[in-house]
Amino acid sequence: MNAEKIPDIIIGRLPIYLRALQHMFDRGIQTTSSQELGEVVGISAAQIRKDISQFGEFGKQGTGYNIQFLLGRLREILKVNRTWEVALVGMGDMGHALSRYQGFANRGFHIALFFDNDQSKVGQKVGDFVVKDTADLAEEIRKEGIKIAMLTVPPSAAQEVADQLVKAGIKAILNYSPISINVPPGVKVQYIDPSTHLQRMTYYL
Amino acid sequence: MNAEKIPDIIIGRLPIYLRALQHMFDRGIQTTSSQELGEVVGISAAQIRKDISQFGEFGKQGTGYNIQFLLGRLREILKVNRTWEVALVGMGDMGHALSRYQGFANRGFHIALFFDNDQSKVGQKVGDFVVKDTADLAEEIRKEGIKIAMLTVPPSAAQEVADQLVKAGIKAILNYSPISINVPPGVKVQYIDPSTHLQRMTYYL
Numbered sequence: 453m454n455a456e457k458i459p460d461i462i463i464g465r466l467p468i469y470l471r472a473l474q475h476m477f478d479r480g481i482q483t484t485s486s487q488e489l490g491e492v493v494g495i496s497a498a499q500i501r502k503d504i505s506q507f508g509e510f511g512k513q514g515t516g517y518n519i520q521f522l523l524g525r526l527r528e529i530l531k532v533n534r535t536w537e538v539a540l541v542g543m544g545d546m547g548h549a550l551s552r553y554q555g556f557a558n559r560g561f562h563i564a565l566f567f568d569n570d571q572s573k574v575g576q577k578v579g580d581f582v583v584k585d586t587a588d589l590a591e592e593i594r595k596e597g598i599k600i601a602m603l604t605v606p607p608s609a610a611q612e613v614a615d616q617l618v619k620a621g622i623k624a625i626l627n628y629s630p631i632s633i634n635v636p637p638g639v640k641v642q643y644i645d646p647s648t649h650l651q652r653m654t655y656y657l
Numbered sequence: 658m659n660a661e662k663i664p665d666i667i668i669g670r671l672p673i674y675l676r677a678l679q680h681m682f683d684r685g686i687q688t689t690s691s692q693e694l695g696e697v698v699g700i701s702a703a704q705i706r707k708d709i710s711q712f713g714e715f716g717k718q719g720t721g722y723n724i725q726f727l728l729g730r731l732r733e734i735l736k737v738n739r740t741w742e743v744a745l746v747g748m749g750d751m752g753h754a755l756s757r758y759q760g761f762a763n764r765g766f767h768i769a770l771f772f773d774n775d776q777s778k779v780g781q782k783v784g785d786f787v788v789k790d791t792a793d794l795a796e797e798i799r800k801e802g803i804k805i806a807m808l809t810v811p812p813s814a815a816q817e818v819a820d821q822l823v824k825a826g827i828k829a830i831l832n833y834s835p836i837s838i839n840v841p842p843g844v845k846v847q848y849i850d851p852s853t854h855l856q857r858m859t860y861y862l
Contacts, residue, residue, distance in 0.1 A: 460699045463860050467853035475837050494665045531859045538855070545757070549750035550851070554812060555835025559852040560859065599862055600855060607759060624858035626851055630760025632680050640861055642854040646755070646831055647764040648672035649847040650743070650805060653829035654736045654765065655668050656845055657804055 462503050463530075468493050469500070470526045477519045485516040532560030539565040539593055539622070541613050542604035543573050543583050546628055550602060551578045563602070565592055569609075586613065593620040600624045607631045614641075667708050668735075673698050674705065675731045682724050690721040737765030744770040744798055744827070746818050747809035748778050748788050751833050755807060756783045768807070770797055774814075791818065798825040805829045812836045819846075 472492045476484055486497035486504075493500075504510050507529055510522055527533040538556075540547055540563050551563060566578050569586040576583045584592055593601075601622045605613050610629035617625060624640045627633055635641055677697045681689055691702035691709075698705075709715050712734055715727055732738040743761075745752055745768050756768060771783050774791040781788045789797055798806075806827045810818050815834035822830060829845045832838055840846055 459701070460857075461701075461704070464857050466860070467856035470856065471850065471853060496664070496666075499666070529860065530856045531862060532856050536855075536859060536862075545750045545754035549754055552750070553835065553851070555850060555852050559856070561852060561855055600858070602851070623862055624855070626854050626858075630758065640858040642858055644849060644851060644854065645676065645760060646758070646807070646849060647760050647766060648676060649831050649849065650741075650766055650829070651672035651675065651735045651737050651764070652665075652669050653805070653831075653845040653847055654741060655671070655734065657736060657741075657828055 458506055462506060465493075465495065465499075465503055466526055466530055468495075469504070470523065470530065470532075473519050473523050473526070477523060482519055483516045484519055489517075527560070530560075534560065535562050536560055536600050537562055537564035537596060537598050539563075539567065539589075539596075539598050539601045539617075540604065541567045541586060541589065541601060541617070542606075542609075542628075543568040543570075543576075543578070544604060544606075546604040548578075550604065561600070565596060565598060567592075586616075589613075589616055590620040593617070593622065598622070600626075602626045602628065603633075604628045663711055667711060670698075670700065670704075670708055671731055671735055673700075674709070675728065675735065675737075678724050678728050678731070682728060687724055688721045689724055694722075732765070735765075739765065740767050741765055741805050742767055742769035742801060742803050744768075744772065744794075744801075744803050744806045744822075745809065746772045746791060746794065746806060746822070747811075747814075747833075748773040748775075748781075748783070749809060749811075751809040753783075755809065766805070770801060770803060772797075791821075794818075794821055795825040798822070798827065803827070805831075807831045807833065808838075809833045 472489060486500040490497040490500050510517055538561050543566055566581055566583045567586045567589050568583050573583050574585045601617045603610060603625055607629045610631055611633050614625060614633040618635055618639055626642050628644045633641060677694060691705040695702040695705050715722055743766050745755060748771055771786055771788045772791045772794050773788050778788050779790045806822045808815055808830055812834045815836055816838050819830060819838040823840055823844055831847050833849045838846060
């Protein structure tokens with residue numbers, strides 16, 4: 453298994469499989485097939501078998517996948533069999549919503565640093581944390597050794613803050629702003645873009 | 658071109674192409690190749706050519722794609738060469754953030770109905786609209802003929818509200834709650850799930 457050899461498009465499907473398998477497991481289901489998983493996630497059984505086989509032998513012909521085992525392997529492959537601390541920049545409505553989001557726990561993530569450049573927000577409590585000044589972002593992120601950031605600043609500020617994050621050593625940015633940001637090679641960006649999800653559904657309307 | 662014959666996984670990539678092409682167009686670029694587009698979106702040139710060719714002949718060998726023409730065709734295919742009115746249920750932080758989101762305009766969507774079941778929020782202004790009572794959801798949605806909803810309620814309420822939306826005639830739900838919701842055949846659901854995006858990046862860390 454070589455990270456460079458697996459296409460990113462396959463890596464992108466693994467978290468979808470992980471989520472669907474976790475839902476099955478939570479409902480007490482112990483084994484599944486590529487057909488059954490395919491119906492849940494809307495991906496063909498053949499594609500799922502091909503994707504999963506990139507990482508070794510998981511299912512036995514006729515008996516399907518052991519869900520608990522496959523969950524463990526997927527978490528290991530995606531490196532979420534641990535908890536990553538995450539920095540969040542931008543304590544507007546979106547930042548606050550994410551600070552209370554219940555979908556990070558047990559999935560590998562915990563927001564440990566909150567930043568805003570609005571001095572009226574700096575020092576405010578967010579759960580067990582206080583909002584820090586974006587001016588201190590580089591120092592704080594380096595001190596904590598954090599590699600992942602969520603960007604919930606206005607579009608006009610997104611590129612500038614992204615540049616600061618990259619300088620601070622951030623290697624993965626989840627961008628909520630509706631603009632593209634440029635980062636150097638070696639830094640990953642993902643976009644949370646509700647319009648692309650909506651457009652995928654309007655096709656069928 | 659038959660809607661039933663194109664795999665959903667291909668449909669899911671079209672909005673990604675649309676977004677990337679729009680960014681190119683906004684920067685003044687007029688033509689592109691599957692290679693160039695592929696580098697931007699992280700999908701192989703061969704896959705892009707195969708996906709786009711499902712809908713007809715777009716590029717000429719050696720001259721690439723005319724971006725403006727391809728944008729027009731993708732909008733037509735995805736049915737976003739018009740504006741869809743959208744209902745939003747749940748005026749917490751996430752609902753408020755979406756009410757101000759700048760990434761819907763010009764991409765086919767406009768939030769025209771806002772609901773909450775908290776009586777202290779009902780009647781509050783949101784831009785040009787007022788928050789309505791979730792109890793009146795079915796009546797209001799039917800009156801406006803709205804087919805698309807965004808669900809930003811707490812996880813404990815998500816299934817119940819989804820059931821109400823389906824009864825009101827909603828055919829596409831964008832779910833922000835970190836739980837799976839069950840809908841009947843013919844209703845589409847997409848999830849906004851930051852953890853899956855983060856997991857796609859931790860693989861590379």
